[in-house]
Amino acid sequence: MRLKLQRLHSAPPWKAFAARVLSVLLALAVTALMMAMAGIDPIDLAAQVLSATFGSSFGLEDLGLLFSPLLFTGLAVAVGLRIGAWNIGAEGQFNIGALCAAGIALFVPGPDWALLPAMIAAGALGGALWILVPTLARAYADVSELITTLLLNFVALLLVYYVATGPWLDPSGRALATTARLPVRLPEVWGIVHWGLPIALGLAVVLAVIFSVTRWGYEVRMAGSNAGSARYAGMPVRRHLIAVMLLSGALAGLGGVMEVAGTVGRLQGGISNNYGYLGIMVAVLARAAPLGVIASAFLMAVILNGGIVMQTQGLTTNTVLAMTGLILLFAAIGDELAHYRLRRLEGRN
Amino acid sequence: MTDIRQRLGLDAGAPPLVALHGIDKVFPGVIANKNVSLEVFPGEIHALLGENGAGKSTLMNVLTGIYQPEAGEIHVGGYARVFTAPQDAIAAGIGMVHQHFKLVKAFTVAENVHLGWADTPARIHRSVLEQRTADLSHKLGLAVDPGATVDDLSTGEQQRVEILRVLSRDAKVLILDEPTAVLTPAEAQELFVALRAFVARGNAVIFISHKLDEVLEIADRITILRQGRKVATEWAEACTERSLAQKMVGREIVLSDMRTRTEGVAGPGAPVLTLDGVTLKGRLTDVSLQLRAGEILGVAGVAGNGQRELCQVLTGLATPDKGRVLLDGDDIAPLGPRKVAALGVGHIPEDRLGSGLAPALSVTDNTVLREYRQPPVSRGPWYMPRAARALAEKIAAIAEVMVPDFAMPVRNLSGGNQQRLVARREMRIASRVLVAAYPSRGLDVGAINTMMRYFTELRDQGVAVVLVSEELEELLNLSDRIAVMFHGQIMGVVEGEQADIDEIGLMMGGQRGPQAEVAA
Numbered sequence: 001m002r003l004k005l006q007r008l009h010s011a012p013p014w015k016a017f018a019a020r021v022l023s024v025l026l027a028l029a030v031t032a033l034m035m036a037m038a039g040i041d042p043i044d045l046a047a048q049v050l051s052a053t054f055g056s057s058f059g060l061e062d063l064g065l066l067f068s069p070l071l072f073t074g075l076a077v078a079v080g081l082r083i084g085a086w087n088i089g090a091e092g093q094f095n096i097g098a099l100c101a102a103g104i105a106l107f108v109p110g111p112d113w114a115l116l117p118a119m120i121a122a123g124a125l126g127g128a129l130w131i132l133v134p135t136l137a138r139a140y141a142d143v144s145e146l147i148t149t150l151l152l153n154f155v156a157l158l159l160v161y162y163v164a165t166g167p168w169l170d171p172s173g174r175a176l177a178t179t180a181r182l183p184v185r186l187p188e189v190w191g192i193v194h195w196g197l198p199i200a201l202g203l204a205v206v207l208a209v210i211f212s213v214t215r216w217g218y219e220v221r222m223a224g225s226n227a228g229s230a231r232y233a234g235m236p237v238r239r240h241l242i243a244v245m246l247l248s249g250a251l252a253g254l255g256g257v258m259e260v261a262g263t264v265g266r267l268q269g270g271i272s273n274n275y276g277y278l279g280i281m282v283a284v285l286a287r288a289a290p291l292g293v294i295a296s297a298f299l300m301a302v303i304l305n306g307g308i309v310m311q312t313q314g315l316t317t318n319t320v321l322a323m324t325g326l327i328l329l330f331a332a333i334g335d336e337l338a339h340y341r342l343r344r345l346e347g348r349n
Numbered sequence: 350m351t352d353i354r355q356r357l358g359l360d361a362g363a364p365p366l367v368a369l370h371g372i373d374k375v376f377p378g379v380i381a382n383k384n385v386s387l388e389v390f391p392g393e394i395h396a397l398l399g400e401n402g403a404g405k406s407t408l409m410n411v412l413t414g415i416y417q418p419e420a421g422e423i424h425v426g427g428y429a430r431v432f433t434a435p436q437d438a439i440a441a442g443i444g445m446v447h448q449h450f451k452l453v454k455a456f457t458v459a460e461n462v463h464l465g466w467a468d469t470p471a472r473i474h475r476s477v478l479e480q481r482t483a484d485l486s487h488k489l490g491l492a493v494d495p496g497a498t499v500d501d502l503s504t505g506e507q508q509r510v511e512i513l514r515v516l517s518r519d520a521k522v523l524i525l526d527e528p529t530a531v532l533t534p535a536e537a538q539e540l541f542v543a544l545r546a547f548v549a550r551g552n553a554v555i556f557i558s559h560k561l562d563e564v565l566e567i568a569d570r571i572t573i574l575r576q577g578r579k580v581a582t583e584w585a586e587a588c589t590e591r592s593l594a595q596k597m598v599g600r601e602i603v604l605s606d607m608r609t610r611t612e613g614v615a616g617p618g619a620p621v622l623t624l625d626g627v628t629l630k631g632r633l634t635d636v637s638l639q640l641r642a643g644e645i646l647g648v649a650g651v652a653g654n655g656q657r658e659l660c661q662v663l664t665g666l667a668t669p670d671k672g673r674v675l676l677d678g679d680d681i682a683p684l685g686p687r688k689v690a691a692l693g694v695g696h697i698p699e700d701r702l703g704s705g706l707a708p709a710l711s712v713t714d715n716t717v718l719r720e721y722r723q724p725p726v727s728r729g730p731w732y733m734p735r736a737a738r739a740l741a742e743k744i745a746a747i748a749e750v751m752v753p754d755f756a757m758p759v760r761n762l763s764g765g766n767q768q769r770l771v772a773r774r775e776m777r778i779a780s781r782v783l784v785a786a787y788p789s790r791g792l793d794v795g796a797i798n799t800m801m802r803y804f805t806e807l808r809d810q811g812v813a814v815v816l817v818s819e820e821l822e823e824l825l826n827l828s829d830r831i832a833v834m835f836h837g838q839i840m841g842v843v844e845g846e847q848a849d850i851d852e853i854g855l856m857m858g859g860q861r862g863p864q865a866e867v868a869a
Binding site: 214216218229234235 | 709
């Protein structure tokens with residue numbers, strides 16, 4: 001008897017899921033090994049991270065603040081993937097969303113109940129506008145959105161730095177590199193966790209419903225899987241591509257709104273905190289499923305929160321980046337391996 | 350078969366050029382090859398015959414090192430060899446020309462010949478490469494233009510480049526996978542001459558095909574595979590088309606006239622769809638055709654002569670630059686594919702996996718593609734997964750396709766089953782016209798027969814069927830009329846009953862037929 005590897009045409013869902021879980025565990029194991037080699041007790045550290053995160057309501061509230069933006073950017077990237085578009089620019093759209101919301105809050109007079117919806121609308125619109133050019137380039141000239149969305153991130157990031165340290169700098173002189181505190185804040189729901197989190201969770205559910213039980217969702221699924229067959233059936237492939245990519249930008253922009261109006265309270269450079277890039281990881285881990293994004297964004301939030309604890313132990317934040325990189329690497333390997341199965345062969349000789 | 354060496358003028362103990370002994374190859378859930386043995390001697394053209402899925406390509410992929418067999422041995426020149434990669438097989442003198450050419454279209458002939466070849470000079474210069482190619486071309490007796498860009502060549506010429514590329518690596522055994530599928534009859538004859546010259550130099554050819562007539566014409570010996578097993582190896586002159594077909598499918602097939610209507614069914618009726626001087630820039634020139642209810646119109650021609658565009662115009666996928674497309678008297682040219690389909694025009698597209706189906710999506714998603722907009726699958730803006738599933742099950746049942754799991758990607762179904770699903774899906778909406786492009790491509794005899802039965806069924810219901818095919822036999826069996834296309838034009842339309850293969854062949858090569866002037 002001998003063992004043999006067989007490649008299957010498609011990975012069964014339970015195997016794909018198991019591969020995801022295993023990839024996370026493996027990444028944690030490798031990180032632990034590296035820690036141990038650097039002379040840090042990984043078990044002790046893990047215990048600290050877990051207790052700091054889950055052991056107190058402060059920890060859980062911090063977790064919620066990280067969870068929310070990751071949900072928005074994760075959903076943004078996942079929605080794009082639904083139609084085969086890689087929105088690498090969630091980082092930039094997030095920044096622009098924050099910029100637009102802050103602009104409304106700082107310079108438009110009005111009551112809170114009117115300003116908040118206006119900020120949300122402006123942020124979503126800003127995010128959508130930020131991806132408009134890459135979207136049109138992809139839809140009409142077949143220019144890869146990967147590069148164009150990525151490059152616009154740097155423009156957006158620098159624009160926010162410039163605005164926050166230049167024309168919109170806090171006139172009171174108390175803050176060095178941010179705008180003044182926004183007069184309008186997103187109300188909290190629990191401790192310091194603001195409405196951004198429930199809104200994001202609600203959006204994930206709504207998107208899941210849209211993609212599974214609407215005709216539009218079916219058409220987007222078809223267009224994303226094979227534009228040829230969608231065109232053959234007479235679906236407006238280009239229109240769907242544009243709509244989905246703009247929706248993706250708007251979601252990332254919304255993330256920025258919640259961050260500036262809920263968590264930070266001011267517009268400052270680097271407000272996006274890499275959430276846009278981490279959103280790519282979240283979406284890929286979730287296999288672009290909106291409900292899956294909830295799970296993977298939560299996991300990513302735990303890891304990020306762990307990073308903060310690690311910093312108190314004298315480890316750099318880069319540890320977290322390395323860890324997320326490892327997870328993605330193992331997830332990619334796991335995706336491939338999920339196609340294989342071990343089979344016993346009855347040996348003839 | 351003991352006289353093979355004697356007949357080929359070889360020594361009594363001469364080893365075969367290549368031999369396969371007891372090859373087993375298993376894929377998940379499928380036995381692709383089971384205990385297959387094959388000997389190919391210098392000087393012979395050995396045909397490998399079998400239905401689609403009989404294991405021909407798998408066996409050759411084993412021989413060329415693409416697959417490793419689970420059991421069995423490969424012998425080259427009498428010595429056992431193990432090929433772990435295609436390069437090993439090439440080094441051992443075994444080369445293969447695949448059905449889909451592996452040429453870089455933007456490169457010249459000389460560049461393609463030298464691509465990925467250890468003998469290519471380190472410092473390349475255009476004139477050097479072209480000179481080397483010209484020498485090779487001369488030495489091997491395969492006329493090519495070294496400086497031409499591959500994209501500009503005809504399919505036949507491209508195939509010659511592929512063969513030159515393989516032979517330039519000192520191949521002693523040339524494997525050709527369905528080489529004539531893309532050729533005109535004249536080009537096929539040219540190919541046969543080149544192959545005979547090649548084996549006359551002490552080499553061998555393995556010729557994969559499922560076309561009985563050409564196998565009988567070209568091969569010295571024929572090995573028939575069925576369901577992964579070898580059925581027999583025979584001398585070609587001891588075989589007839591009938592005996593080969595019987596061995597291939599394990600039962601006797603009858604080439605029959607399917608034009609005859611069952612009693613009570615009317616013949617072709619009133620015109621349904623009319624093309625009037627349709628021109629599509631650079632693709633179709635002044636095409637006029639008339640389709641009548643209850644007839645099958647065959648469209649013959651070498652692939653790439655405007656058939657694809659004709660189908661696109663008929664189904665609303667392309668809007669002609671000039672001319673009109675009339676369905677029951679109304680111009681449908683500007684409507685687009687969705688509205689045209691809604692008016693009762695079904696379309697079995699030529700590239701099943703490129704446009705007929707989304708391979709990665711579920712069987713359900715794919716099966717409801719034509720009816721997802723209407724109840725019960727859609728209610729207002731809502732898509733009802735359960736109703737979609739029910740409809741998919743219904744269509745699969747009519748198509749006689751066993752689907753183990755409707756949520757699995759449709760690409761997991763066999764090609765024949767995919768095609769049946771597409772065909773049944775389209776037949777449901779084809780109340781006026783069905784456009785079927787190469788519906789039997791890549792299918793085995795059984796599946797082809799099913800497909801043809803579908804078309805006669807529709808015809809008898811009074812639907813106009815357009816059958817685009819490169820299989821003349823199929824067209825002759827089925828069509829009431831046959832239109833022949835060349836360079837985007839209709840060369841002529843002949844009555845199916847009186848159709849003469851030679852005449853159609855001439856029109857396929859660009860000669861105008863007697864009825865070429867017949868407009869709608």
